[in-house]
Each structure stands twice: as structure tokens, then as C-alpha cells.
Amino acid sequence: MPTIDDVARMAKVSKGTVSSVFSKKRPISKEVSDRVLEAAKQLNYKPNFLARSLANKETRIIGLVMRGEKTNLSQFHMSLINGVLQECYGRGYRLLINLMSAEYMNRVENQASDPVDGEILLDPRVEDPRIIERLKLEQPLVVIGRPPQAYEPRVSYVNNDNEGLACEITEYLLGLGHRRILFLNAAAYSTVAEDRESGYLRAFRQQGKTVEVGDIVSNDQSLTKREFGYEQTLTLLSRHQCYTAIIADTVTVALGVYQAAHELQLRIPDQLSVFAFSDDSVFSPALQPPLSGVRLNPDRLGEEAARLLLEQCSQAHRPAKRVVVAAELVYRDSCAAPMQVGKL
Amino acid sequence: MPTIDDVARMAKVSKGTVSSVFSKKRPISKEVSDRVLEAAKQLNYKPNFLARSLANKETRIIGLVMRGEKTNLSQFHMSLINGVLQECYGRGYRLLINLMSAEYMNRVENQASDPVDGEILLDPRVEDPRIIERLKLEQPLVVIGRPPQAYEPRVSYVNNDNEGLACEITEYLLGLGHRRILFLNAAAYSTVAEDRESGYLRAFRQQGKTVEVGDIVSNDQSLTKREFGYEQTLTLLSRHQCYTAIIADTVTVALGVYQAAHELQLRIPDQLSVFAFSDDSVFSPALQPPLSGVRLNPDRLGEEAARLLLEQCSQAHRPAKRVVVAAELVYRDSCAAPMQVGKL
DNA sequence: CTGTTAGCGCTTTCAT
DNA sequence: ATGAAAGCGCTAACAG
Numbered sequence: 218m219p220t221i222d223d224v225a226r227m228a229k230v231s232k233g234t235v236s237s238v239f240s241k242k243r244p245i246s247k248e249v250s251d252r253v254l255e256a257a258k259q260l261n262y263k264p265n266f267l268a269r270s271l272a273n274k275e276t277r278i279i280g281l282v283m284r285g286e287k288t289n290l291s292q293f294h295m296s297l298i299n300g301v302l303q304e305c306y307g308r309g310y311r312l313l314i315n316l317m318s319a320e321y322m323n324r325v326e327n328q329a330s331d332p333v334d335g336e337i338l339l340d341p342r343v344e345d346p347r348i349i350e351r352l353k354l355e356q357p358l359v360v361i362g363r364p365p366q367a368y369e370p371r372v373s374y375v376n377n378d379n380e381g382l383a384c385e386i387t388e389y390l391l392g393l394g395h396r397r398i399l400f401l402n403a404a405a406y407s408t409v410a411e412d413r414e415s416g417y418l419r420a421f422r423q424q425g426k427t428v429e430v431g432d433i434v435s436n437d438q439s440l441t442k443r444e445f446g447y448e449q450t451l452t453l454l455s456r457h458q459c460y461t462a463i464i465a466d467t468v469t470v471a472l473g474v475y476q477a478a479h480e481l482q483l484r485i486p487d488q489l490s491v492f493a494f495s496d497d498s499v500f501s502p503a504l505q506p507p508l509s510g511v512r513l514n515p516d517r518l519g520e521e522a523a524r525l526l527l528e529q530c531s532q533a534h535r536p537a538k539r540v541v542v543a544a545e546l547v548y549r550d551s552c553a554a555p556m557q558v559g560k561l
Numbered sequence: 562m563p564t565i566d567d568v569a570r571m572a573k574v575s576k577g578t579v580s581s582v583f584s585k586k587r588p589i590s591k592e593v594s595d596r597v598l599e600a601a602k603q604l605n606y607k608p609n610f611l612a613r614s615l616a617n618k619e620t621r622i623i624g625l626v627m628r629g630e631k632t633n634l635s636q637f638h639m640s641l642i643n644g645v646l647q648e649c650y651g652r653g654y655r656l657l658i659n660l661m662s663a664e665y666m667n668r669v670e671n672q673a674s675d676p677v678d679g680e681i682l683l684d685p686r687v688e689d690p691r692i693i694e695r696l697k698l699e700q701p702l703v704v705i706g707r708p709p710q711a712y713e714p715r716v717s718y719v720n721n722d723n724e725g726l727a728c729e730i731t732e733y734l735l736g737l738g739h740r741r742i743l744f745l746n747a748a749a750y751s752t753v754a755e756d757r758e759s760g761y762l763r764a765f766r767q768q769g770k771t772v773e774v775g776d777i778v779s780n781d782q783s784l785t786k787r788e789f790g791y792e793q794t795l796t797l798l799s800r801h802q803c804y805t806a807i808i809a810d811t812v813t814v815a816l817g818v819y820q821a822a823h824e825l826q827l828r829i830p831d832q833l834s835v836f837a838f839s840d841d842s843v844f845s846p847a848l849q850p851p852l853s854g855v856r857l858n859p860d861r862l863g864e865e866a867a868r869l870l871l872e873q874c875s876q877a878h879r880p881a882k883r884v885v886v887a888a889e890l891v892y893r894d895s896c897a898a899p900m901q902v903g904k905l
Numbered sequence: 906c907t908g909t910t911a912g913c914g915c916t917t918t919c920a921t
Numbered sequence: 922a923t924g925a926a927a928g929c930g931c932t933a934a935c936a937g
Contacts, residue, residue, distance in 0.1 A: 263673060266676045298658075314642075500845055
């Protein structure tokens with residue numbers, strides 16, 4: 218690989234001059250510039266990214282940090298990435314996706330900072346060392362989702378109004394006449410689970426109704442999402458007849474719910490209403506009747522996050538900002554008034 | 562940001578020793594190692610990626626190079642990325658997605674090699690400077706799709722059997738009794754368009770039937786995929802009654818075909834058969850009747866490409882390999898025998 | 906407008 | 922097993 222010295226020698230100028238021809242950071246006469254470019258072309262020279270970035274402390278790469286455990290990206294993630302890429306395009310930023318196993322990353326010999334100017338962090342947890350670490354490094358950071366309470370004022374983030382949405386869904390189901398609604402929530406350690414739980418509880422409280430312990434179950438991650446939906450529905454509905462509606466964390470969880478309902482010979486929506494907290498792959502033939510859900514607009518989440526991040530990258534002073542991305546409930550045919558409602 | 566010198570000073574050892582503690586490339590006594598690690602933790606030190614990579618010429622990042630024009634990733638691309646990520650996971654590789662406008666990249670001040678150990682290149686063209694350039698640099702490279710004829714023996718690639726699939730689809734439609742089949746093919750400059758065209762022609766030839774000029778149209782990219790399907794169908798079918806079937810490049814093109822058919826009051830499949838050369842989002846309610854298509858298994862394409870690439874990255878000698886990913890036709894309800902067939 | 910020189914932070918010989 | 926010093930290829934500050 219030819220280096221800047223080779224070009225300098227061939228064009229009979231100093232390396233500083235060659236550098237300036239490429240970076241355009243200081244004016245170079247047309248003659249010299251042409252000579253350098255010509256030499257570079259002949260040698261097939263391109264500035265070395267690593268050397269350049271090491272010297273000027275800029276990579277024009279942003280990172281996307283995902284949970285190490287996740288090994289299969291959902292449509293939600295895919296749209297989100299799409300949104301991020303949208304924003305990078307044309308502004309000359311590349312995207313580095315870091316999906317390494319925590320086990321791998323924690324080994325001493327693999328420790329190293331990533332070559333990024335800033336990062337977008339997904340799936341924040343109630344206790345999240347990743348955020349703390351990045352805050353210490355004072356590196357530009359945007360979280361998608363709500364950061365832990367303690368750091369909320371200090372970090373920029375973009376989020377849906379999960380609390381409000383959960384409340385809205387719950388109100389809708391209560392309005393249909395349901396009394397006991399099983400909430401198959403996200404993992405307890407995620408901040409999103411906290412927010413959705415609050416929303417669910419608020420809806421009950423506002424109507425003066427009570428929630429029983431055990432009506433909210435969170436996915437401890439030892440099961441896949443689908444298994445979680447399946448197992449919980451099978452176990453809880455066969456034991457207690459009381460649940461007439463289920464709010465599932467994602468469409469995949471809902472898929473498990475459908476499967477269990479089928480085995481329990483419960484007809485959806487007559488005997489069981491189902492609402493999902495996402496809106497991926499909803500047209501799968503496995504989802505009959507069509508599933509009601511929430512359009513979280515993941516592409517907008519990604520777009521706004523990237524926008525905030527790139528803004529931070531270009532500023533010395535970085536005030537923490539937050540953006541709420543609008544989401545809307547989509548009512549399809551998986552919910553109805555509970556059959557027994559008249560009989561009580 | 563603390564550097565290796567800070568740690569060395571604090572642990573009272575040389576920087577070479579600190580380096581070895583982290584890289585584990587030469588033995589260090591337990592006492593010294595512990596002292597260094599302790600100092601590193603106190604200083605919150607992490608090796609600098611750029612400096613390390615500059616010195617040892619390895620980044621453990623692989624790049625994904627997409628066409629600059631594309632600004633919205635399809636499900637096909639998303640699954641493909643998913644497959645690549647799958648393979649990176651656990652082996653400690655990160656993925657750099659480079660989706661920059663050609664215009665941006667070609668400006669002198671933005672020229673620079675990417676910080677990658679190798680690259681996966683998408684959508685190869687009949688003339689593809691990107692491939693030529695990378696071949697010159699002797700950088701590990703895997704193409705998804707068929708490389709230009711001239712370079713085929715020298716580059717590794719993974720591909721579907723596009724020629725065979727196109728032939729199979731065409732045979733199927735001919736078998737149903739169609740005589741004139743409009744092929745809304747990919748852009749003429751892509752190698753995939755060439756292969757699919759050959760397959761289409763072969764099917765006709767094998768049955769001793771002839772293709773008229775104009776039965777194959779390729780998307781010149783001035784229109785979106787959907788517009789392409791819509792405009793071509795509207796124009797060609799209202800002008801010539803002869804076409805009773807259409808092979809569409811992608812589901813999105815097919816969506817345009819459906820729309821145009823609706824406006825022309827042509828019933829699918831009775832009056833018009835439609836077959837798509839992909840299988841994304843097929844369950845959209847906009848696609849009634851369900852669309853026949855080809856499951857190209859993009860996740861497998863991505864996975865195999867990453868596997869080949871990582872294999873190349875770890876070897877000095879890199880023989881060009883190729884992998885064919887199996888694809889299968891999916892027959893749904895968008896194709897039938899043409900209505901007029903009995904009347905002739 | 907151009908040349909010179911001192912780093913950027915790490916790895917890697919070569920000594921010891 | 923550890924230290925010392927010479928790069929990796931580029932940018933940036935200073936001179937002129």
C-alpha cells in the first residue's frame with residue numbers, strides 16, 4: 218500500500234502538502250494540487266483511515282450498541298437501523314453495528330474503544346453500566362428508550378410515550394368491559410417495562426379498579442419471546458379463568474399467545490382479547506384474526522436518534538435533549554367485549 | 562482520556578509491558594499483570610482502537626458496501642444484514658455499513674480507505690469499478706450476486722441460481738398456457754438482470770417458442786420500483802392486449818403491477834398472472850390475491866458471505882470460492898391459466 | 906502557498 | 922519476564 222510519503226516523493230512536495238491537497242484544510246495552488254493528485258492516481262493512493270483518524274480525532278462513524286444477548290434482529294430493529302442509515306446518508310457518516318457477546322467483549326484482550334465519534338444505545342436498563350461508562354468518557358451519546366432515572370437529566374434520548382400508550386391500551390380494554398387483564402411485559406430490568414407498567418396501573422387507578430398481584434408478568438429472558446407468550450398463556454389461563462384479555466409485549470409474544478389460545482380452544486377475540494405492544498409482521502397468516510397493536514415508528518426513533526447524535530458530534534457544548542416520537546394504536550380484530558360480561 | 566503511558570507510569574512498568582498485559586501476546590508475571598490491571602481500572606483506561614489498529618494492521622471490522630443510490634433498505638437487505646451479523650456475533654467482528662452517496666464519497670476530501678479487514682459488496686454491476694478497485698488493493702472481498710464476467714474467476718461470491726430460477730418461473734407460466742410474458746427485470750447494468758434474462762430466454766427456447774423485442778423491460782431507476790411496475794403495466798397492457806402474465810423484479814414492483822391491474826380492471830389471476838422475483842412483505846393486504854414469488858433466503862446469503870469473508874481474513878492465501886444459496890418458488894394464488902387460452 | 910517537525914497511542918523488535 | 926526505542930501513516934502547529 219502506497220503511503221503519503223510515496224506520493225510526496227513522486228510529486229516532489231512535502232507530505233504536509235499532500236495532506237492538505239486531500240483534506241483541503243489549507244489552500245494549495247492548482248499546479249501543485251494537480252501534480253499531487255496525478256501522482257496519487259498513478260500510485261493508487263488513498264489516505265489511510267486509521268492514521269488519519271488517530272491524528273485528527275475524528276472517524277465520521279457512529280456506533281449502534283445493542284444488547285449482547287440478542288442474536289436475531291426483529292423488524293423493529295431493522296426499521297430502526299434503516300432510520301439511522303437514512304440520517305447518515307449524504308452527511309458522510311458510516312454506521313458501526315456492534316453486536317458482540319458480552320462474554321467476548323469482557324475478555325481483557327478484546328477490550329478496546331470503538332472507532333466512533335458517538336454512539337446510539339438501545340434497550341436501556343434500570344441499572345445500565347454501559348451508560349455510566351459512556352457518560353464518564355464524555356463521548357456523544359443518544360439513548361433510544363428512557364435512560365435510568367439517575368442519569369435521565371444528563372443524557373439525550375428519544376423515546377415513545379410508553380407510559381401513555383400502556384395507559385391508552387388498558388383503558389381501551391377496560392372500556393370494552395374487561396376486568397382482569399394479563400400484562401405480559403418486557404424484562405423487568407428494562408426501563409421500558411417500568412414505564413409500561415406505570416401506564417397500565419394508572420388506567421386501572423383512574424377507573425377506580427384494582428389490579429391483582431400476578432397480573433403483570435415480565436419476561437425473564439430464559440425463554441424466547443414466543444415461548445414466553447405461549448407458556449404464560451397456557452399456564453395462567455388454564456389455572457385462572459379470570460383473564461379475558463392479554464397485553465403482549467411484542468407481536469412475537471402475541472404469536473405465542475395465539476398458539477396457546479388455540480390449544481386451550483379459546484376463540485380470539487370472543488373469549489380472549491389480545492393487544493400487542495408493537496406492530497411487526499402483523500400480516501402473517503399465523504395471526505388470525507388480525508392483531509391490534511402499537512405502531513411505534515421505529516424508523517423515526519432511529520432517524521431522530523441519529524439526528525441528535527450528529528448534532529452533538531458537531532458541537533462542543535452538548536445539552537441533553539429529548540425527543541418523543543409519536544406512536545399510535547392500531548385497532549384490528551383481536552379485541553372485543555368479553556363474552557361473560559352480560560352474565561355477571 | 563488516559564493513555565497507555567498513564568497506566569505504565571502508575572503501575573511503574575514500561576508501556577510495552579502494559580501493552581502485553583492487554584494483548585496477551587507475551588507472558589507477563591501475575592504480580593505485574595495485576596498491578597497493571599488495577600492501575601488501568603483506576604484510570605478507567607481502555608486501549609485506543611485507532612492506535613492499536615494502526616500499529617498491528619487489524620481492525621476486526623468487516624464492511625458492507627451498498628449501492629450509493631439506495632436510500633431505503635428493503636426487507637431483503639435487512640434479512641441479509643441479519644445473516645451477516647449472525648456470523649459476526651461471537652467471533653468478535655463488528656459490521657460497518659457504508660451507505661454513502663457516490664457524490665459524497667468521490668469528493669477528494671472524503672477519500673479514505675475504510676477501517677475494515679475485508680468487505681462484502683452488494684448489487685454487482687456489469688461494469689463495476691468498486692470491484693476492480695478492491696481487487697487491486699488485494700483486500701479480502703466477497704460479492705453477493707455474480708461479479709462481472711471478467712473478474713468472476715478471481716473473486717469469491719455467494720449467489721442464488723438466478724438463471725435457473727428465472728427459467729423455472731417462465732416454464733411454469735408457459736406451462737399454464739401463457740404465450741407472451743412481460744418481464745419487468747432489474748436494472749440493465751446489474752449482473753442479476755443478465756442472469757435472469759438468460760433464464761427467461763432459455764425457457765422460451767427450450768419450448769421452441771419465441772420472445773418478442775420489448776417483452777423484457779428493465780428498470781432504468783429513474784422511477785421507484787413501485788412506479789416502475791405501475792407505469793409499465795399501465796402503458797404496455799393498455800397498448801397491447803397480448804400479455805397475460807408478468808414477472809416482476811421484486812414484490813414492490815409487483816405492488817405497482819397490482820395497482821395498475823386494478824385500474825385497468827384486470828382481474829388477477831384470471832386475466833393477468835403475476836410472479837415476483839422476491840418474497841418480502843407478501844402478506845400485505847394490498848396484495849390480494851396472495852402473490853407467488855421466490856424465497857431467495859437473503860439471511861443465508863448474508864451468512865455465507867460473512868463466513869467466506871472471515872475465512873479469507875484469517876488466511877494468507879485466499880482462493881476464490883463460490884457458494885450457491887438454494888432458493889425456492891412459492892406458489893400462491895396470483896397465477897392461473899390465461900382466460901383466452903381455450904378460445905384460440 | 907509550502908516545508909519542517911513533533912506528535913496521535915499503540916505494537917514490536919531488540920536488548921537485557 | 923521486562924525495558925527502550927523505533928515505527929505505523931497521517932495531521933497540525935509553526936516557520937517562512
